[in-house]
Amino acid sequence: MIMPNIPALIAWGIFTAFFIDVGWTPVAALSTIVGPMIHYLLPILIAYTGGHIVYQVRGGVVAAIATFGVIAGSDYLIAQYNLTQPADNQLGQIHMFIGAMIMAPIAGYSMKWLDKLWENKIKAGFEMLVNMFSAGIWGFALAILGFYPIAWLVNGLMNILSAAVNWLVSAHLLPLTSILIEPAKVFFLNNAVNHGVLTPLGLEQATGPAHKSILFLLEANPGPGVGLLLAFTIFGIGAAKASAPGAAVIQFIGGIHEVYFPFALMKPTLIIALILGGMTGVTTNVIFNTGLRAPAAPGSIIAVIAQTYQTDYLGVILSVILSAAVTFIVAAIILRASRKKDLAAEAAGSDAFSSAISQTEANKGKSSEALAGLRGSAAGAAAGATDVAERTVNSIVFACDAGMGSSAMGASVLRNKIKKAGIDGVTVVNKAIANLDGSADLVITQNQLTERAKAQAPDAVHVSVDNFMNSPKYDEVVDLVRSQHQDGQ
Known part of the structure; x- marks a missing residue:
């Protein structure tokens, strides 16, 4: 539900960065977009x-x-609550x-269930009337x-969570949240933690007098992940060492933080390095006292810098560098x-990295929007090789649920x-499955999709x-496409 709407969050962040009274270029008229956008447009x-x-x-x-x-x-x-409170204690x-x-x-589910109750029972000519009114x-x-009940429930939940965060801040215990957040990320709860809890709470702070929130950086900081991957780049072995440099760039x-999850899962003690880096x-x-104006999504250093409050660049950049350095040092010690x-x-034939990739996929689950890690769509399968040979391929599409991380x-x-x-004249792009339009010669998907x-x-x-990163079928597909295009010359 959240990932496809990240562009709207980014647009809102740009409006706040430029046009509110403490923005780069304050414009009172344009700043009136900020409140309705976050309060009405984004939730709807x-x-x-989701529906x-x-x-x-x-x-x-x-x-x-x-x-x-x-x-x-x-x-x-x-x-109603504010009517009972003094002017200086308004929610x-x-x-x-x-x-x-x-x-x-x-x-969505209840409407679907209701429609099934009268499916094929409506007299001809009344379908539109029934559908619209129902x-x-x-x-x-x-x-x-x-x-x-739902508004009462959510308001109460948000008040409890806000009070908990405020207590952690006042008690100087906010760094301890990394003890929960970093392991939760590795077990593929990153989006649930970030967009389900931290983003709503952060938005409450960012729309207040401070116009920023540290909560946007608790999960999105790319420092711990890149520190771990750099440690594997230098001190790792085998497939993990070979895959780490490219994963670090990604x-x-x-x-796409999920690319480092299998590296942590193959040696769970490395989660300690991630926790210490996050802290x-x-x-x-x-x-x-730094923060971001809006969520940094995806958790790229580019997105982090773009959403950094204008006086906070030094602190935010240092937080990324220092968290990466601490994770790197601790992970290097563990790996060595x-x-x-x-x-x-490895000499005995153990493939811990491949097993960790499989575990990451299991943690992700079929219902996840996208696996932006080392599992997902790849290029080639024996079952498809014959078909490829019989059809000239000029357009290849990688397709996944969201059309973002894994397919990209x-x-x-x-x-x-x-x-x-x-090879010239062959396009390779990524799309969401729902956006496939019939123009592709070859569509590559994960097995269950x-x-x-x-x-x-x-x-x-x-x-x-x-197998996303290490599929031996890549070369087969390349050979087939090369053969087709050479024959057509």
């Missing part, structure tokens, strides 16, 4: 996306209606990100549900201490191989793979 976009995932446009529309009820209910509850708005994430699946009436009912510049970064930001044992295990990495790897092979891709692009050749 999230709700529509659409469950039940296409119909689910999205009902989810948006229901979420507006939650927003209005939250505002009403806060207004601000709570932005219903969590409310949208609750209501969207409720609305969705409208059910949206109305869910908006009432959102206005009362993680640090591209912001170093948080401590640095606490000391310098176990080097002989790791070399012996696969496309990049294959694109580089095709370029090195001197192939059937969905076939339904979306039935005329294309479909190739199913599972």
Whole structure:
């Protein structure tokens, strides 16, 4: 629900960076966009996306209606509370990100279930009438549900979480959050932690007088991840050492943190290095009182710098550097201490890195938006090789659920191989499965997504793979494409 709407968060961050009263170029008129955008547009976009995932446009529309009820209910509850409080103790708005994430699946699944009750039972000519009124009436009912119990629940939850964060800040214990956040990231709870908890809380702070929040940096700091990958680059062995440099670039510049998860999982003691690095970064930001204007998504150093509050560049950059350095040093010590044992295990045929990739995929689960790590779409499978040979391939599409992390990495790897092979005229791009439009000659997907891709692009050749970074099928695909293009010259 969150990932497809990151562009809207980025746009909101740009508006705040330039046009609010403490922005780079304050413009009072344009600054009026900031409040409605974060309070109404973004939660409703999230709700529509979630409802659409469950039940296409119909689910999205009902989810948006229901979420507006939650927003209005939250505002009403806060207004009633503020009437009982003095002017210097007024509550601000709570932005219903969590409310949208609750209501969207409720609305989508319930509308889908209701439609099945009268499926094939409507007299001809009345279908549109029933469809429109049923969705409208059910949206109305869910908006009432959102206005009362859901708004009360979410407001209470946000107040509890805000109080907990404020206590951690006042007690100077915020760095201890890394003890929970860094392991949670490795076990693929990064988006749940960041967008489910830290982003809503951070937005509450960023829309307040400070116009920034340190919470946006607790999970998004790319320092610990790149420190771990650099340690593997120098002190690692085998496939992990070979994969680490490219993964470091993807993680640090591209912001795809999941590429370092298998490296930590193959040697769980390395999570200690990540925790210590994360704590170093948080401590640095606490000391310098630094923060971001808006979420840094994806967690790229570019996104972090772009969202840094204008007076906080020194502290934020130092937090990234120092967290990377601490993680690197601790990880290097761990890797060096176990080097002989790791070399012996590799010589005996153990493939810890491949097993860690599999574990990362298992942690991700089928329902995840995208696996932006070392599993995902890849280029080539024996089952698809014959089909490729019988069809001239000029367009290759890597497709995954969201069309972002995993498919982008696969496309990049294959694109580089095709370029090195001197093959011209072949495009390699990445898309979400839902955006496949039939123009591709070859579609490459992860095994469990192939059937969905076939339904979306039935005329294309479909190739199913599972090993993203180290697939031996890359070279087979390159050879086939080279052969086709040489024969056509």
